[in-house]
Amino acid sequence: MFFYFSQFLSFLVMPLTLVILFLLAAFFFTPKSTGRKILGAGIVLLLLFSNPFLSNLALLAWEPPYKSFDEIPSTEIGIVLTGVTNLNKTASDRTFFGRGADRITHALQLYRMGKIKKILITGGQGLNPTNSYSEAELLKRFLIMTGMPEEDILIEEKSLNTRENALFTKAFLEKEEIPTQQEFVLITSAFHMPRSKKCFDKVGLQTIPFPVDYYSHDLKYDLPSLIYPSLGSLQTWQILFKEFLGLLMYRVVGYI
Numbered sequence: 001m002f003f004y005f006s007q008f009l010s011f012l013v014m015p016l017t018l019v020i021l022f023l024l025a026a027f028f029f030t031p032k033s034t035g036r037k038i039l040g041a042g043i044v045l046l047l048l049f050s051n052p053f054l055s056n057l058a059l060l061a062w063e064p065p066y067k068s069f070d071e072i073p074s075t076e077i078g079i080v081l082t083g084v085t086n087l088n089k090t091a092s093d094r095t096f097f098g099r100g101a102d103r104i105t106h107a108l109q110l111y112r113m114g115k116i117k118k119i120l121i122t123g124g125q126g127l128n129p130t131n132s133y134s135e136a137e138l139l140k141r142f143l144i145m146t147g148m149p150e151e152d153i154l155i156e157e158k159s160l161n162t163r164e165n166a167l168f169t170k171a172f173l174e175k176e177e178i179p180t181q182q183e184f185v186l187i188t189s190a191f192h193m194p195r196s197k198k199c200f201d202k203v204g205l206q207t208i209p210f211p212v213d214y215y216s217h218d219l220k221y222d223l224p225s226l227i228y229p230s231l232g233s234l235q236t237w238q239i240l241f242k243e244f245l246g247l248l249m250y251r252v253v254g255y256i
Helices: 002-012 015-029 034-049 050-064 100-110 135-144 162-175 189-201 223-229 231-253
Strands: 075-079 114-122 151-155 183-188 204-214
Touching: 015 034, 034 204, 034 231, 050 189, 050 223, 050 231, 075 151, 075 162, 075 189, 100 135, 100 183, 100 204, 114 162, 135 151, 151 162, 162 189, 162 231, 183 189, 189 204, 189 223, 189 231, 204 231
Parallel strands: 075 114, 075 183, 114 151, 183 204
Antiparallel strands: none
């Protein structure tokens, strides 16, 4: 009994819960007016976008199904897209990871299993980093620390977005005289895979998608999953909206 009570008490004092309670109080104590209708609409949207069950349903519809390692045929190169390190934290003896470390750790698993013979990491510094190293270089250092031979690690460290990941990867392969007509394993976060796959298709690189770093999870029907508001759900919708807008804009400008 104490466990459930403590869980409910924790729910009540969460910042998002307090915001919703204050908004509900404002709605019920505000005289009937246009302002009250707008406030009500805002509350409804907040409740919808903060609901973990609904955000997970949206993720399950967006993210492609995961592939087992056995489904991946043996290929020469696995291409890893960056966006997983903390470039605003500098250290000379380690790599600081953020969300998405699956991209490089699962690539390493594919390498250790003999599914890929080399790993090509594509990604530069992003916008206004404090770290002077590119993400590709930081991930290369991580792989070397795991014991992976340096000659099996290729890096492209100029690209700043998904379009450039594809474009500069192809240019790098051509410069290194690596055949571009072969199939490559494409490794990136599941939410990012639809746009990434289309970008690589557009530049003429044949890829086998290997989505990782899933934000979705199996459906759960317990009370917290169904009704407790979650800040994580708001972040989920932000990621989904960003990806949807990215796909739309990439299509408009001809990147996909």
